[in-house]
Amino acid sequence: MITRRSMLAAAGLTLLTGCSSATKDPNGPLKFWSSLRGTNTVVDAWNAKNPNDPVVLETVTSGFAGGNAKLSNAARAGNAPDVVSMADSDLPMFALDGVAADLTDLISAGLRDDLGEVAWSGATFGGRVHGVPLDLPPLLMLYREDLLREVPATWDEFREAARRLKSQGIYLTSFHPNGYNLFAAHVMQTGGRWFGVDGDSWVVNFTDPQSLKAADYWQSLLDEQLLFLAPGSSQEWLAALAEGRVAAHLVSVWGVAALASSVPGGAGKWRIAPVPQWDPAKPSIGRDGASLHVITADSVKKDRAMRFIEWMSTSPEAITARLSSGRSSLFPAAPKLWEAASRQFKTTFYGGQDLDGLAAEQYELQHGGWMWGPRMQSTATSIHHGLARIPYGTTIAQALRDAEAETLPDMRSLGLSVRRS
Amino acid sequence: MIRQRSAIGLLLGPFVVLLLVVFLAPTLYAVYLSFFARSHTGLGFGNGQTAFVGLRNYGVVLTDPSFLQGVGVTLLYSAVFIPLVIIGALALALLFDSGVVRFRQFSQTLLFLPHAVPGIIATVIWLYLYTPGISPVIDLMDGLDLHVDFLGLEMVVPSLVNIALWSGLGYTTVIFFAALRAVPHEVVEAAAIDGAGPVRSAVTIKVPLIRGTIVTVLIFTVIGALQLFTEPMLLSKVTPLIGPRFTPNMYIYDAAFARNNHSLASAASVLLLIVCCLLSFAVTRGAARGSRS
Numbered sequence: 001m002i003t004r005r006s007m008l009a010a011a012g013l014t015l016l017t018g019c020s021s022a023t024k025d026p027n028g029p030l031k032f033w034s035s036l037r038g039t040n041t042v043v044d045a046w047n048a049k050n051p052n053d054p055v056v057l058e059t060v061t062s063g064f065a066g067g068n069a070k071l072s073n074a075a076r077a078g079n080a081p082d083v084v085s086m087a088d089s090d091l092p093m094f095a096l097d098g099v100a101a102d103l104t105d106l107i108s109a110g111l112r113d114d115l116g117e118v119a120w121s122g123a124t125f126g127g128r129v130h131g132v133p134l135d136l137p138p139l140l141m142l143y144r145e146d147l148l149r150e151v152p153a154t155w156d157e158f159r160e161a162a163r164r165l166k167s168q169g170i171y172l173t174s175f176h177p178n179g180y181n182l183f184a185a186h187v188m189q190t191g192g193r194w195f196g197v198d199g200d201s202w203v204v205n206f207t208d209p210q211s212l213k214a215a216d217y218w219q220s221l222l223d224e225q226l227l228f229l230a231p232g233s234s235q236e237w238l239a240a241l242a243e244g245r246v247a248a249h250l251v252s253v254w255g256v257a258a259l260a261s262s263v264p265g266g267a268g269k270w271r272i273a274p275v276p277q278w279d280p281a282k283p284s285i286g287r288d289g290a291s292l293h294v295i296t297a298d299s300v301k302k303d304r305a306m307r308f309i310e311w312m313s314t315s316p317e318a319i320t321a322r323l324s325s326g327r328s329s330l331f332p333a334a335p336k337l338w339e340a341a342s343r344q345f346k347t348t349f350y351g352g353q354d355l356d357g358l359a360a361e362q363y364e365l366q367h368g369g370w371m372w373g374p375r376m377q378s379t380a381t382s383i384h385h386g387l388a389r390i391p392y393g394t395t396i397a398q399a400l401r402d403a404e405a406e407t408l409p410d411m412r413s414l415g416l417s418v419r420r421s
Numbered sequence: 422m423i424r425q426r427s428a429i430g431l432l433l434g435p436f437v438v439l440l441l442v443v444f445l446a447p448t449l450y451a452v453y454l455s456f457f458a459r460s461h462t463g464l465g466f467g468n469g470q471t472a473f474v475g476l477r478n479y480g481v482v483l484t485d486p487s488f489l490q491g492v493g494v495t496l497l498y499s500a501v502f503i504p505l506v507i508i509g510a511l512a513l514a515l516l517f518d519s520g521v522v523r524f525r526q527f528s529q530t531l532l533f534l535p536h537a538v539p540g541i542i543a544t545v546i547w548l549y550l551y552t553p554g555i556s557p558v559i560d561l562m563d564g565l566d567l568h569v570d571f572l573g574l575e576m577v578v579p580s581l582v583n584i585a586l587w588s589g590l591g592y593t594t595v596i597f598f599a600a601l602r603a604v605p606h607e608v609v610e611a612a613a614i615d616g617a618g619p620v621r622s623a624v625t626i627k628v629p630l631i632r633g634t635i636v637t638v639l640i641f642t643v644i645g646a647l648q649l650f651t652e653p654m655l656l657s658k659v660t661p662l663i664g665p666r667f668t669p670n671m672y673i674y675d676a677a678f679a680r681n682n683h684s685l686a687s688a689a690s691v692l693l694l695i696v697c698c699l700l701s702f703a704v705t706r707g708a709a710r711g712s713r714s
């Protein structure tokens with residue numbers, strides 16, 4: 001019964017995704033799947049400049065919303081595109097499954113130097129590079145200047161500010177039960193590591209002391225009812241932002257443009273600030289999602305694909321084209337593009353504040369060493385499942401423990417060598 | 422003789438072919454997949470290959486807390502749903518049979534109608550009725566100062582049982598009613614002459630006489646409950662309290678399509694198939710022993 005049902009579903013999915021044209025012609029156009037804002041203007045700019053090496057863009061839904069499944073199925077059916085945009089958290093899975101090609105030997109010395117060490121660390125597993133970083137966006141605090149008068153510099157000050165605002169009936173910020181990536185950014189800041197590598201083995205620990213430090217802090221804010229508890233992107237939350245019931249939104253640089261389009265009525269009232277620190281003398285910052293480009297293993301146009309990817313990651317024309325769409329606030333991983341980015345991105349929504357100077361400063365505070373797991377979408381769903389029970393008494397730490405317990409069997413089933421630190 | 426043989430072949434042929442193609446072949450393929458998996462070593466990058474992995478996937482399924490929780494949820498659901506649907510349907514069928522109910526055919530059709538609605542549509546209907554803000558039922562209950570969160574943690578299983586009862590009760594009732602119609606009139610009449618009232622003749626005469634039907638329905642209901650999928654799958658899209666591995670069947674779907682692990686999905690499928698077979702065997706066996714004594 002079961003097998004019959006799943007076989008039928010598999011057949012159906014293959015049929016749905018199996019309708020793309022031949023990608024096996026080495027002289028055909030490059031096929032490119034992306035869910036990133038502003039990619040269409042980037043591709044237009046490339047095609048205008050390279051009429052003999054055209055790129056065909058298909059806009060797809062983001063990874064968790066279906067893009068990952070679409071790519072897995074296409075790769076299995078043998079008709080994956082040549083180039084795909086991907087969130088860093090999904091890269092280990094596609095690298096492990098043999099969908100994302102090993103690019104180590106295709107990467108030029110120039111490209112390697114243009115992107116920082118930290119950026120490459122998120123694309124390198126066991127010494128082999130599987131993706132080319134596009135952005136490396138530090139977490140920022142977007143806030144309503146009219147509600148939050150003083151920007152808290154430390155997390156202790158942040159708690160005090162939350163208490164003061166709460167007494168006026170305003171939440172300082174929100175907690176998203178569907179936002180594992182934002183919480184992961186807090187863990188990166190404290191220096192926690194959920195996944196790591198020791199020799200030839202994975203090391204897993206979702207509740208190391210640093211992760212628990214972040215978990216306990218946010219739990220205590222929740223216990224004091226200082227946070228607006230609502231799913232990210234939900235109507236409920238957007239309404240609270242629009243009505244000024246929530247004063248701040250923590251998000252990486254890419255979210256700067258997204259907020260402006262989500263709450264257009266707030267134009268001019270919002271400002272950008274660094275995220276509070278645990279110890280201002282030893283500053284550190286995390287990020288909630290970076291993007292990369294990968295070449296699929298079956299692609300027969302890897303050299304051309306790499307030329308296009310390198311151009312997207314390191315050419316001022318590419319970043320100018322992306323930001324000219326007005327829908328993207330992508331902060332390039334290549335520092336040499338920051339000037340072009342700051343010339344193009346308009347911060348009228350934020351009172352004309354200088355975004356790129358601030359982002360550049362915070363960029364330097366990021367550190368390597370963070371690694372995502374090999375089945376991150378499942379792990380994230382497990383975390384979300386736990387966080388959804390917060391109103392029923394589950395704690396953040398418990399959600400992390402449960403998610404870890406549900407992640408380890410997956411890794412063992414793949415035959416990976418894995419231990420708990 | 423030869424004509425008889427070819428008749429057997431002709432009549433059984435379609436069944437055997439279908440059994441082979443849509444049941445046995447996929448089952449054997451699933452067994453194969455569960456033992457021969459895409460396997461890695463060490464960190465796993467760049468060394469994936471299909472290999473014989475023995476019972477590894479079975480070990481993983483049986484030690485995965487999310488699978489065991491799914492089993493727990495299914496047991497809880499079964500413990501609530503199965504008695505309700507069997508006893509409820511039996512009681513309704515006996516009522517129809519006793520002639521107490523007026524407009525019998527009309528009431529029966531009304532009761533049966535939900536079964537004509539596909540499970541996925543039924544869930545969408547109930548989803549609408551369960552969602553605060555758009556549900557007229559919740560509005561009405563709020564008016565009476567009754568506040569129930571149908572998608573809250575404690576209400577998830579009762580809400581699912583409710584959907585399943587709504588769809589399944591009428592169908593089961595009709596099966597029981599048909600069986601009751603076949604009970605010989607003279608037996609019931611004799612009981613009445615001997616002084617048995619309607620309740621007594623229902624419990625001691627009619628129910629034992631349709632025991633075979635009850636057992637068959639029980640097997641189907643148990644297997645149906647073990648394969649709970651559509652309703653919670655749809656509800657999981659609106660409430661994160663129902664995770665993607667809420668029931669064993671959902672675990673299988675999640676393993677195959679969210680975790681890209683077809684071997685793990687196959688191992689869990691084979692385990693579920695074995696449990697279904699064992700349970701069917703136990704129920705039939707138990708019933709056979711009961712009827713002998």
